[in-house]
Amino acid sequence: MKNAKSLYRGHRFPAAVISCAVRWxxxxxxxxxGIEELLFERAVIVSYETIRRWCDKFGACFAHRAKAARRKPGTTWHLDEVFVTLRGEPYLLWRAVDQHGVELDILLQKRRDKAAAKRFLMRVLASCAETPRKIVTDQLRSYPAAKAGIPELEHVKHVFVRASARLNNRAENSHQPTRERERRMSGFRDPERTQVFLSSFGPIRQHFALKRHLLRASLYRKQLGERFAAWHRFTELTQGPSAL
Structure with missing residues (x-):
């Protein structure tokens, strides 16, 4: 029986270095x-452009494995959209999270009409194994119009909230990490690269983002250790990157 090809075949840097750089x-x-400097401190000399290529190549793969390994999504979907500016052009970033705040999917689109809403709903349905019990949205008219045209969602309960009253906190709070990263990167630029980056950013960030304020220190460390063990499986590491 032939051995499966390594995920890192053809790369001269060890898997521990690549995995660590992508995670950071x-x-x-x-x-x-900044990652280039951190690796240099650890006697790993690599350019930031190489790190960019690592993130482009491995980010989506690692994010997909992280999503596949997490618990089954909740039965309530919170949908919301937020404006982002790419090189002066306004875009809509559509996001779906469940009642636990777990990101289900995101989609960057130019419009906010029925076709855009339907495209997003179909994408979320494709990424989830089961249809939801309830959908929570703001009062954007595109949502009910798009939902009516999707047979799988025909009998799903649809709850509307007033966005101005900040009642849809689950969805609106889910935008905060993206906003923080947007400011850190001095804004997003290319739509395609932004979609690719954010599709990987959400699952990888949430894989390690435990609700620390709800856990005892010992339980937090135990769960974090389990997350790192799972990450090593996702990234095909035989042992932890102790050298880093």
């Missing part, structure tokens, strides 16, 4: 040059 980029608010 999506988990923390570090620039590529």
């Amino acid at each position: 980029h999506f988990r923390f608010q570090l620039s590529l040059r």
Whole structure:
């Protein structure tokens, strides 16, 4: 029986270095040059452009594995959209989270009409194994119009909230990490690269973002250790990157 090809085949740097650099980029608010400096301190000489290529190549793969390994999504979907500016052009970033705050999917689009809402709903349905019990949205008319055209959502309860009253906190709070990263990166630029980055950013960040304020220190460390063990499986590391 032939051995499966290594995920890192053709790369001269060890898997521990690549995995660590990709995790730092999506988990923390570090620039590529900042990661280059951190690796240099650890006697790893690599350019920030190489780190960028690592993140482009491995980020989506690691994010997909992190999403596949997490618990089944909740039965309530909170949907919301937020404006982002890319090189002076306004775009809508559509996001869906469940009642636990777990990001289900995101989609960057130019419009806010029925077709855009339907495209987003179909994308979220494709990424989730089961249809929701309830959908919570603001009062944007595109949502009910798009939902009516999707047979799987025909009998799903639809709850509207007033965005001005900040009642849809679950969805609106889910935008905060993206806003923080947007400021750290001095804004997003290319729509395609922004979609790719944010699609990986959410699952990888949330894989390590435990609700520390709700956990005892010992339980927090135990769960964080489990998350790191899972990360090593996602990234095909035989042992932890102790050298880093």
